[in-house]
Amino acid sequence: MGLFHADSHAMSKTLKEMDVLRQHLAKHQLKLTRQRELILTAFLRQEHVTAETMYHQLAKKDPHLGLATIYRTLNLFCEAGIAQARHFGTQTQYDNISHKGHHDHLICTGCGTIVEFENCEIERLQEEVATKNGFVIQTHRLELYGLCARCRH
Amino acid sequence: MGLFHADSHAMSKTLKEMDVLRQHLAKHQLKLTRQRELILTAFLRQEHVTAETMYHQLAKKDPHLGLATIYRTLNLFCEAGIAQARHFGTQTQYDNISHKGHHDHLICTGCGTIVEFENCEIERLQEEVATKNGFVIQTHRLELYGLCARCRH
DNA sequence: TTGAAATTGATAAGCCGTCTCAAGATGATA
DNA sequence: TATCATCTTGAGACGGCTTATCAATTTCAA
Numbered sequence: 001m002g003l004f005h006a007d008s009h010a011m012s013k014t015l016k017e018m019d020v021l022r023q024h025l026a027k028h029q030l031k032l033t034r035q036r037e038l039i040l041t042a043f044l045r046q047e048h049v050t051a052e053t054m055y056h057q058l059a060k061k062d063p064h065l066g067l068a069t070i071y072r073t074l075n076l077f078c079e080a081g082i083a084q085a086r087h088f089g090t091q092t093q094y095d096n097i098s099h100k101g102h103h104d105h106l107i108c109t110g111c112g113t114i115v116e117f118e119n120c121e122i123e124r125l126q127e128e129v130a131t132k133n134g135f136v137i138q139t140h141r142l143e144l145y146g147l148c149a150r151c152r153h
Numbered sequence: 154m155g156l157f158h159a160d161s162h163a164m165s166k167t168l169k170e171m172d173v174l175r176q177h178l179a180k181h182q183l184k185l186t187r188q189r190e191l192i193l194t195a196f197l198r199q200e201h202v203t204a205e206t207m208y209h210q211l212a213k214k215d216p217h218l219g220l221a222t223i224y225r226t227l228n229l230f231c232e233a234g235i236a237q238a239r240h241f242g243t244q245t246q247y248d249n250i251s252h253k254g255h256h257d258h259l260i261c262t263g264c265g266t267i268v269e270f271e272n273c274e275i276e277r278l279q280e281e282v283a284t285k286n287g288f289v290i291q292t293h294r295l296e297l298y299g300l301c302a303r304c305r306h
Numbered sequence: 307t308t309g310a311a312a313t314t315g316a317t318a319a320g321c322c323g324t325c326t327c328a329a330g331a332t333g334a335t336a
Numbered sequence: 337t338a339t340c341a342t343c344t345t346g347a348g349a350c351g352g353c354t355t356a357t358c359a360a361t362t363t364c365a366a
Contacts (some may be wrong), residue, residue: 031332031343049321066346071323084262086298087240090322090354106286115286121280125275126297134302136260141296144279150289151160177309192363205352219315224354243323243353 017082017098035065037071039108043083050094069081084139095139105143110151161248170235170251173178177233196236200256200269201248202227211260237294241306250292257295264303 006142021040025032042058043049049057058065076095077083083097104122105114122142130137158192173194177187180274195211196202204223211218227247230236239246239258242265275295283290 029343033331033344035345064233064279064346066348068324068347069345072344075324079241084298089240092323106283106288108288110290115288117282117286118211119278119282123280125272126295129270129272129275130259130297130299133259133269133270135261135297136305137297137299138262139298141215141294141298142279143295144283144288144290144293146283146290146292147289182312186313186362188314216313219317221316221355222314226314229356245354 020082021077022079024076030076035062035069036073036076038062038065039070040077043074043077043094044098046096046140048086049091050091050093052091060136086139086141097138104144106144106146108148108151109145112145113148115148156159157301167264173235174233176231178303183229188225190221191215191218193230193235196227196247197249197251199249201239201246202243203246234292237292239294240294241267257297257300259261259297261299261301261304262293265301266301268301 018040021036022032024030025036038058038061039054042054051067051074054070054074055065055067058070074083075085076092076101078085082097083098086093103116105120106117107113124142127137128149160223171190174189175185177183189282191211191214192207195207204220204227206222207227208218208220209221225270227236228238230247231238235250237250239248256271257275259268259270260266261268279293280290
């Protein structure tokens with residue numbers, strides 16, 4: 001009984017997304033597989049991943065899990081509204097949408113230093129712009145490039 | 154005399170960026186070539202391009218201009234601060250940074266539509282954040298990803 | 307003008323992500 | 337629970353976009 005509680009508590013974080021996935025699968029006549037569950041729980045633990053990083057992470061739990069399956073599953077998550085693909089550099093980042101505390105970046109073009117920041121007011125204005133254009137924002141990216149105090153001398 | 158004036162007027166729009174490029178080349182012991190000039194003037198006429206589109210555009214002026222040269226040159230422009238690379242879908246878009254009043258982007262993750270916008274209030278807040286962190290902004294990039302009205306159905 | 311050094315064009319190579327397909331898993335149904 | 341149509345998987349082939357290679361050419365400082 002105590003064990004049951006502990007288990008259900010540990011699972012509670014993933015339950016919401018698991019339900020979203022189940023609903024999506026049902027609606028599209030798809031099936032819930034061991035791999036999809038495995039990938040989902042691992043995915044939810046992180047803010048953003050690439051297929052490659054998940055491939056290596058999961059190799060320990062299931063050495064036969066194929067890279068193609070991970071790509072397929074992450075794309076499935078996007079369709080289900082659990083993940084969001086973002087192209088960064090040459091790779092695709094899959095962002096955990098439900099993860100909060102998104103931060104923006106201040107990047108020094110001199111020394112490469114990256115300072116993270118968060119500004120509610122800016123976020124609010126972004127929503128405003130999106131709404132005005134008929135968009136519903138899923139995620140965003142704001143990078144300010146400039147020179148930090150030290151590099152200006 | 155009249156002709157000279159006409160010419161210098163036609164060039165005036167590209168002069169600023171050409172100078173930026175020249176300075177960058179000088180600083181890195183690189184050379185100013187016919188191809189680099191050609192690609193720069195064509196690039197400055199547009200808001201954003203892919204290497205492929207420039208390849209076809211320029212094929213008329215110089216049928217022997219190679220695709221690799223265009224990629225190399227556009228990347229050079231990024232290093233010189235004239236262009237900015239943005240990855241969308243499988244391709245790379247090269248944005249003209251100096252283009253009138255710098256636009257930010259609202260990007261539909263469903264159909265890829267890009268809506269450009271400008272918001273002084275957001276820019277002001279960006280300055281504020283930068284100053285607070287001891288930075289002086291040179292440029293920035295703001296991309297909002299979401300679903301447009303049509304793709305939400 | 308000369309020559310060291312950078313650039314070019316053509317194409318090979320590389321990377322990332324998707325497609326293919328035979329073998330295996332899933333789950334609705336009886 | 338056994339059956340079986342359907343979906344999924346894993347491995348590798350494939351394809352699109354970008355970069356690397358290299359001999360021939362161009363640039364530019366002296």
